Amino acid sequence: DAGVIQSPRHEVTEMGQEVTLRCKPISGHNSLFWYRQTMMRGLELLIYFNNNVPIDDSGMPEDRFSAKMPNASFSTLKIQPSEPRDSAVYFCASSLTLSSGNTIYFGEGSWLTVV
Amino acid sequence: GENVEQHPSTLSVQEGDSAVIKCTYSDSASNYFPWYKQELGKGPQLIIDIRSNVGEKKDQRIAVTLNKTAKHFSLHITETQPEDSAVYFCAATSSGYSTLTFGKGTMLLVSP
Numbered sequence: 001d002a003g004v005i006q007s008p009r010h011e012v013t014e015m016g017q018e019v020t021l022r023c024k025p026i027s028g029h030n031s032l033f034w035y036r037q038t039m040m041r042g043l044e045l046l047i048y049f050n051n052n053v054p055i056d057d058s059g060m061p062e063d064r065f066s067a068k069m070p071n072a073s074f075s076t077l078k079i080q081p082s083e084p085r086d087s088a089v090y091f092c093a094s095s096l097t098l099s100s101g102n103t104i105y106f107g108e109g110s111w112l113t114v115v
Numbered sequence: 116g117e118n119v120e121q122h123p124s125t126l127s128v129q130e131g132d133s134a135v136i137k138c139t140y141s142d143s144a145s146n147y148f149p150w151y152k153q154e155l156g157k158g159p160q161l162i163i164d165i166r167s168n169v170g171e172k173k174d175q176r177i178a179v180t181l182n183k184t185a186k187h188f189s190l191h192i193t194e195t196q197p198e199d200s201a202v203y204f205c206a207a208t209s210s211g212y213s214t215l216t217f218g219k220g221t222m223l224l225v226s227p
Contacts, residue, residue: 004158033214043159043204043217056214091158098212101147101166106158 002026004107006092012113018080021110023092024073029105031098034067034077035091037109043091049075050098082114117142121205121218128195129226136221138205139187145207148181148188149215153202162203163190195225 005024013019025032034046047057049069057067064083069075079086089109095102118141128134140148146167151159165172165179165188172179176195181188192199202222206215 042219045214045216048214055212093158098214100208100212101164103149103161103164104215106151106160108156108158 004092004094004105006090006107006110008110009108010111010113012115013082015083015114016081017114018078019082019086019112019114021077021090021092021112023075023077023107025075025092025094026105027073029094029096030072031095031102032069032075033093033095033104034075035093035106037089037091038087046077048098055098079112082112084114087113117145117207117216119205119207119216119218121221123221124219125222125224127224127226130195130197132195134190134192134195134199134223134225136190136203136205136223137187138189138207138218139185140207140216141186142207143183143186147208148179149206150179150190151204151206151217153204153220155201159204192223195223197225197227199223200225 007022033048046059047067052069067077093106095104121138149164152162153159178191202220205218
């Protein structure tokens with residue numbers, strides 16, 4: 001079975017450029033999460049969706065970050081404009097529902113470097 | 116919100132030894148505690164989880180214990196092997212939803 005699919009796997013971009021990260025959740029999963037991982041802050045929840053609707057975006061660091069889920073099989077995380085401190089690994093994850101105890105499955109991550 | 120503390124940050128053991136990683140959480144309402152293993156260049160992968168109505172759970176060489184009164188839970192790996200080397204994360208639910216708050220991770224190194 002296909003897991004959570006993320007693209008691109010690696011991206012190097014210049015400061016000020018727009019970055020778009022993409023995610024395809026596991027088929028049939030209704031909840032989708034975006035996490036960011038850095039050495040200093042560990043794994044941080046940025047935003048999550050249920051049935052394509054954003055539920056909580058309080059983890060989004062700044063207005064430069066935005067996320068959308070136009071349908072059940074696709075989500076994007078956009079950074080505009082990007083800054084060097086945005087360099088991190090961004091993980092997309094999905095679960096069957098939002099109910100506590102549902103396993104959350106992670107993708108392989110998008111490694112972003114902003115120079 | 117929920118706060119999860121994890122220690123140690125690094126752990127080195129010899130092959131065949133046991134490894135123990137401990138976590139504490141702050142929200143007494145949390146009821147689900149998974150453990151994830153992350154290998155280099157990959158995403159976190161669930162290895163075992165425990166719910167608040169259970170005190171211990173085992174899966175082959177891996178076990179997790181939960182003390183709800185003290186608000187701490189631990190991962191135990193017995194007969195460690197070099198392929199167990201990875202970063203391990205504990206997590207807890209922060210509300211009735213399945214959103215997870217993660218510990219900072221433990222880098223486990225198993226030497227042959």
